[in-house]
Each structure stands twice: as structure tokens, then as C-alpha cells.
Amino acid sequence: MTGTVDARLKELGIEVPQPAKAVANYVGYVTSGNTVFVSGQITAKDGEILYKGKLGDNMSVEEGQEAARLCGINIIAQLYAATDGNLDRVKRIVKLGGFVNSTPDFVDQPKVINGVSDLMVEVFGDKGVHARAAVSAPSLPLGIAVEVDCVAEID
Incomplete structure (x- = not known):
């Protein structure tokens, strides 16, 4: 990894894992023109599902x-794969869609999704400021707590 974004990731102590492989009939991302659509990413790390609940x-x-x-x-x-390993090609994180496995009376979905929103700004700076949705779901795959998808612009 080399570049401005890679240096920022290193400074933040974030190691970018290998992108997760799809577990059904979809792919991790699709590029159309200069837009990358990243499929919903879950709470997996090193092949283990974390944050169930x-x-x-x-x-x-x-x-x-x-x-x-x-x-x-x-x-x-996924963006690392979509940019052939050059995250400096990310021009903008356009939109995040956040899904929170929550009870009917839980109302802090936006606070939960701030976890990913804050990360995008930490990593990409002004390019990480985005539109988003933060919604409740009665359940999510594998009992995970959160799933997030992304739309990004690249050059």
C-alpha cells in the first residue's frame, strides 16, 4: 500500500483485510463508469462473525x-479491490446505507451508524463526507448487529 489514504490508514492503525467473498448470488462490488457500488458489508473479521445481537x-x-x-x-x-489497490482514486464516498438490527423501540440508529460515518471522514477527509441512511431492521443475516453498503465515486 502506498499513497495518501494508505498513509492515513497506517497512522490510524487500520489494517485493510482481504475483501470478503460473496456468500450468495452477488459480488462484493460493481463498478459502473466512475461509480462503485459496494454490497452490504457485515461484521466479519478474519473469517469470524463478530457483533451479533x-x-x-x-x-x-x-x-x-x-x-x-x-x-x-x-x-x-472492497474499495481497495475496486481501485486496483490505489485508494487515492476514491474521489468521494457518496452514500452509506446503514442497517441496524434493533428492537422496535430503539431510536438511536443514527448514533450507531456514526461509527462508519466517522471512519470514512477519518480515512478520506473531506472526500469521506457523505449522504446516508440509518434504518432499523428486525433482523440481519447471521444475527449480526449492523450491515452497511456504500456508493463511491472513483477516477
Whole structure:
């Protein structure tokens, strides 16, 4: 890894993993023109599913933020693959879609998804400022707490 974004990742102590392989009939990302659509990334690290649970039941907002941040690291891994290993090609994180496994009365989905939003700004600076959605889901695959997808512009 070389470049401005790579230096920032190193400074933050973030190691970009290999991008996760799809587990069903989809791919990790699709590039159309200068737009990269990253499939929903989950709370997996080194092949292990982390952060299982439901916000408002058995998980705190802080744990949810950590889960969202991990989803963001996995998004960066997909972007790394989409840019042939040159994250400086990312011109803008356009939009994040955050899904939070939560109880019907839980209302802090935006606080949870701040975990990934903050990461994108930390890593990409002004290019990481994005539009987003933060919504509740009654359940998510494998019982995970958070899933996040991404739209990014590259050159």
C-alpha cells in the first residue's frame, strides 16, 4: 500500500483485510463508469462473525458503533479491490446505507451508524463526507448487529 489514504490508514492503525467473498448470488462490488457500488458489508473479521445481537436488547450503542466501524473497514477492503489497490482514486464516498438490527423501540440508529460515518471522514477527509441512511431492521443475516453498503465515486 502506498499513497495518501494508505498513509492515513497506517497512522490510524487500520489494517485493510482481504475483501470478503460473496456468500450468495452477488459480488462484493460493481463498478459502473466512475461509480462503485459496494454490497452490504457485515461484521466479519478474519473469517469470524463478530457483533451479533440486537441494539436495544443485548447491545449498547457503543458496541453498535464498533460494529459499524468494522463494516466500514470491510467497505474499504472492497474499495481497495475496486481501485486496483490505489485508494487515492476514491474521489468521494457518496452514500452509506446503514442497517441496524434493533428492537422496535430503539431510536438511536443514527448514533450507531456514526461509527462508519466517522471512519470514512477519518480515512478520506473531506472526500469521506457523505449522504446516508440509518434504518432499523428486525433482523440481519447471521444475527449480526449492523450491515452497511456504500456508493463511491472513483477516477
